Amino acid sequence: MMDxxxxxxxxxxxxxxxxAVRLIYPILFPPIVKYPWPAVDDDQPLHQTxxxxxxxxxxxxxxxELIKYLAKRYRKVYVVVGMNPAKHYPVSPHQRAKxxxxxxxxxxxxxxxxxxxxIHSFNS
Numbered sequence: 057m058m059d060x061x062x063x064x065x066x067x068x069x070x071x072x073x074x075x076a077v078r079l080i081y082p083i084l085f086p087p088i089v090k091y092p093w094p095a096v097d098d099d100q101p102l103h104q105t106x107x108x109x110x111x112x113x114x115x116x117x118x119x120x121e122l123i124k125y126l127a128k129r130y131r132k133v134y135v136v137v138g139m140n141p142a143k144h145y146p147v148s149p150h151q152r153a154k155x156x157x158x159x160x161x162x163x164x165x166x167x168x169x170x171x172x173x174x175i176h177s178f179n180s
Contacts, residue, residue: 111145
């Protein structure tokens with residue numbers, strides 16, 4: 057009888073261990089899409105919404121390309137400016153948000169991109 061209980065505990069323990077690995081593995085080893093990003097298939101349906109947050113200090117063409125790529129894959133793109141209170145930024149978060157808006161407008165980026173402002177005031 058004791059051997060059956062020991063075997064049962066081992067099987068249950070192994071099941072729990074496998075479940076834990078399945079949950080933790082994607083956190084420890086997330087899929088990373090490296091530049092150049094894969095081409096967007098026009099026949100592929102668009103995902104709903106994406107939020108990209110960053111300090112954008114300063115906003116540059118790399119940020120712009122990433123936002124334009126996301127705009128091809130998602131129906132709605134929210135760009136949110138983050139701020140670390142422990143750091144000193146020469147340009148305020150609101151000014152960085154305005155710079156991003158200006159960059160997107162001057163590059164004729166899609167109209168479904170919204171620069172939401174700072175992360176603490178973000179709500180969709």
